[in-house]
Amino acid sequence: MTGFSRRFVLGGLLSGAASAALAEAPLTSLRPMPRAGGAVAVPSAPTATRTAASAEALVAAAQLGGKVGFVVADARTGLVLEAMNGAEPMPPASVSKAITALYALEHLGAGHRFATRLIATGPVQGGRLAGDLVLAGGGDPTLSTDTLGDMAAALRAAGISSVAGRFVVWGGALPFVRAIDTTQPDYLGYNPAVSGLNLNFNRVHFEWKRAQSGYQVSMDARAERFVPKVYTTRIAVADRDRPVYTYSDRGEVEEWTVARTALGKGGSRWLPVRRPELYAADVFQTLARAQGITLPTPQVAKSAPRGTVIVERASDTLRPVLHDMLRFSNNLTAEAVGMSASMQRGGVRGHAQSGPAMSDWLKARAGAGTARFVDHSGLGGASRISAMDMVTALARLGPGQALRGILKEFTLRDANGKVMQNHPVQVDAKTGTLNFVSTLAGWMTAPDGTDLVFAIFTGDVARRDAIPDAQKEQPPGAPEWVRRSKRLQQQLIERWAAVYGA
Known part of the structure; x- marks a missing residue:
């Protein structure tokens, strides 16, 4: 998928999902009618659509360069509500740790010490x-x-x-x-x-x-x-x-x-x-x-x-260990628990094989064909997964492992960067940041109680690859780029709450 579309259903997104609550997902597209300009119209779109800024406009205003890919879906039915470059494999950065948590929970068990x-x-x-x-x-x-x-x-x-x-x-x-x-x-x-x-x-x-x-x-x-x-x-x-x-x-x-x-x-x-x-x-x-x-x-x-x-x-038992790993985005913890899971699964002798083993597991468990992990922490810039496959993995595997409960609450901020207290939108997600890469994936609850699952990937890989070694810790322009990316992520979340949670 390259471009922008709304309101379709992933074929088999939630078929075979562990959670019974997700078993009602429709398996065929609603086939909305195209409109002028190539975007796809939203059938029965809420009134809020008329006032919320379009996703295309928000992405254009962010001026990030590189690529932006996102997918948002109804967490209960699997209905994909909006997507842009959803099938494009992109660097997940530390969002990889959410997959590592699922991988470790399945192979080691929540009570592992x-x-x-x-x-x-x-x-x-x-x-x-x-x-x-x-x-x-x-x-x-x-x-x-x-x-x-x-x-x-x-x-x-x-x-x-x-x-x-x-x-x-x-x-x-x-x-x-x-x-x-x-x-x-x-x-x-x-x-x-x-x-x-x-x-x-x-x-x-x-x-x-x-x-x-x-x-x-x-x-x-x-x-x-x-x-x-x-x-x-x-x-x-x-x-x-x-x-x-x-x-x-x-x-x-x-x-x-x-x-x-x-x-x-x-x-x-x-x-x-x-x-x-x-x-x-x-x-x-x-x-x-x-x-x-x-x-x-x-x-x-x-x-x-x-x-x-x-x-x-x-x-401590594995679940609180993973909670802290996701909260503080600790790379060592991710690599240790991911490697431990690979050894428990069998057939893996070293770290170079462990990331690919997790990729194979995710393809088998969630059909994530774009998944290509080189590690478990997301520190390696060569890892790739599409926003669509990320959402599929969260929707299929997350409920069974109660992943949302160990994700960090994502705080929404005002235009001055100040935390907005008692914001009506609840977001539990994993962030990820590399030089000129910023990602966010997880769940959100709109003010009316609608639960959505989403992934937002932004990355200017060419700009990242051009950074000299001497500037890799603090490359010029990176903090401002990340600020714009995070602002875009929040704007998309607020848009989805207004349009799909009304």
Whole structure:
């Protein structure tokens, strides 16, 4: 579909849908009569149509360049009310996480938990472990320094004060990948490594303060209750203007430098971790030391550990984990839960195969023939799906997994960007943003109670691809472009509420 149309029905959009409420969807087009100009007339259109700005006019006024694709449908019947470029595959950005949530819920189950364990390979004699101590990750994307601090205290409470053997860390519960998207700059905290042992979303906290002789810099693994210093990552201030950051991996220590001219008076930011197992081991060793437990230099295990579980800490159940993933759009969580789902489904050995496996699943479950995911977070710009297939997936699979209930409420704003309190339109949706890509998909409830399901994709891919590496974090013109796109998204939502929810 290339162009604009209204009021037709997707053939088989909701046939076979899990929700009985959606089983009444008509399967043939209502075949409205064309009108002058090629657009399709709306049969029995509400009076509000005469006053609401046309979708074509709203898109033209946004002046986004590239392409705009959208589809809105009645959530109960599957009747597609309006569409523009609905069949065009476009980058979904973080809207991909809504599909990842459905994928994970189906294959892992809403009650799934990720466990992190301390395993002993020998007996405890007089407070001394006569064997190895293994910190074994279970793929938990939410593991924090506070959790490791509690595990260190539990280890001490179990009567262990020293280890005769080795201190071993294992992250093989999930395949390792050095970065989610290798085309992104090294220093972006939202593009870390992924492993079966992930700590603090595989980020390290870098802080700097101006001092008399230059700058004081520090790196720590802070959480709410514990702020241990990190020894497996170092940073130094360099006398240069560009690049702002450099990174090198020298054996067991990750080395960063930062340009002095970029620091100003002081500040902080999160930097990504590329060796997550050693990072977690480093932090746990410090926290254990605070409990009076002496641990040897950590070693990374290549095979799954065997022994007695001394301490175990499980994550929250999957549904609240996904709720936070969707709310904060966390990339590490999306990759970890998506990879876990692929491994549960079977036949997938690495991250490069996991995104395509989710694509195949979506094609089988929702007929989404345009789906082509390269990851589970949407960070990779090569992922594609059409607005039509996105709406189909939400309409078919969302109700059965109660997806709307874990999506973030989308706040509507006035012309000055201020949140409009008590707005009569309720929107629960997932947003997505890449450079010159802005997306939104989910559900909305009009003032009269009509529920609609929609997807809005905007993207100027050629402009995105032309960004030099040095400007990828903050390319000129991108913030204003995103502002116009988000304004268009809200205008379309308000139009649909006025026209189809009257």
